[in-house]
Amino acid sequence: MADLDPRTFLTSIFDAAVAAADPEKVVRNFLPEKPKGRTVVVGAGKGAAQLARAFERAWDGPIEGVVVTRYGYAVPCERIRVLEAAHPVPDEAGLAAARALLDQVSGLTKDDLVVALVCGGGSALLPSPPEGLTLADEIAVNEALLASGAPISAMNAVRKHVSTIKGGRLAAAAAPARVVSLVVSDIPGDNPALVASGPTAPDGATREDAKKIVATYGMKLPPAVMAHLDSPAADAPSPADPRFASNEVHIIASAAVSLEAAVVAARKMDIEAVILSDAIEGEAREVGSVHAAIAREVATRNRPFSKPVLILSGGETTVTLRAKGKGGRNSEFLLSFGIGIDGIAGIHALAADTDGIDGSEDNAGAFADAGSVARMRAAGVDAKAMLAGNDAWTAFNAVGDLFIPGPTGTNVNDLRAILVR
Structure with missing residues (x-):
């Protein structure tokens, strides 16, 4: 577990989910x-x-x-x-x-x-x-x-x-x-x-x-x-x-089949995995806040799941446009999530569209962890202001945290994968 690179692990989980829909x-x-x-x-x-x-x-x-x-x-x-x-x-x-x-x-x-x-x-x-x-x-x-x-x-x-x-x-x-x-x-x-x-x-x-x-x-x-x-x-x-x-x-x-494939992939790497739901809907930033609350509970109190654990969910959130920033529902979800886990060590997440494109840019989504908001701040980016302006792409791009796998050739909606170590 100590030598597990979180982003490599999360990318492999994404790859397994996509492969199940090949x-x-x-x-x-x-x-x-x-x-x-x-x-x-x-x-x-x-x-x-x-x-x-x-x-x-x-x-x-x-x-x-x-x-x-x-x-x-x-x-x-x-x-x-x-x-x-x-x-x-x-x-x-x-x-x-x-x-x-x-x-x-x-x-x-x-x-x-x-x-x-x-x-x-x-x-x-x-x-x-x-x-x-x-x-x-x-x-x-x-x-x-x-x-x-x-x-x-x-x-x-x-x-x-x-x-x-x-x-x-x-x-x-x-x-x-x-x-x-x-x-x-x-x-x-x-x-x-x-x-x-x-x-x-x-x-x-x-x-x-x-x-x-x-x-x-x-x-x-x-x-x-x-x-x-x-x-x-x-x-x-x-x-x-x-x-x-x-x-x-x-x-x-x-999404259900792909999430099950992600569970299998995680367990092969000795990480227990749980699926919250394959049909989560709602405002992306609000869903992000709820997922952050669950991750914090696991990280700080070891409940409702014992760590280490991979928390998975699928479905399709929505974004109500309040401004004309860049981004999509996965990056907006993850920016809200990143704000919610700011400073909580041991949490790493990937949110991405399984077709390889989130919104109108070339990224599928992004990565976030306990230090994301601090890195944005150091780069001169106010995470909360970016969220308010529907500009999650700009926030993650500023710190090099966009996830860009390219077109995958399939589409079973969004994959949210949260590793709590």
């Missing part, structure tokens, strides 16, 4: 029955290209298709086209990609099979505004949602009602072909209808629900969007729609 390992377990007709692959998300490549390698019959991923996340595929678009703010390339996916599934028959490869990030990568709305309107909706502090379930209830591809509409467009969705879940609770706003997995949220969410969180949406939400044209397909009767949806990787 498309090359998990896709093979969910290959559908071959159809009489064509096999068409469509997909969207930050790990969609890796999923497409894994499916190509596992499938021994003819296939065709198209997937869209974030700029810089593409990998070469032989038979499936890989498109790139903007994330988290949609762009024209995403608009073209959404049209390409809809075109790919048009004109199919009941003998054809559509394999949908869906993972986190697909909502922003598939802008497809209904008639009367524009890309600018969808961007405005997206920005209002990201700034609102609403949980992902609420955000997606709104998104699917201002789209022609989300909320099961892509699967409806593929009818009468059978659609089998292979989903890498980045959603607390693993509801597939919420991953990438469910292009092939409808749910029961109505436009009345969407309007209540807009009102509850005080979102300022363009008048044209509000008019659309008042119209029956916004209604999304029901899960009971007969077009979905023969379809299948499979969660092939999730």
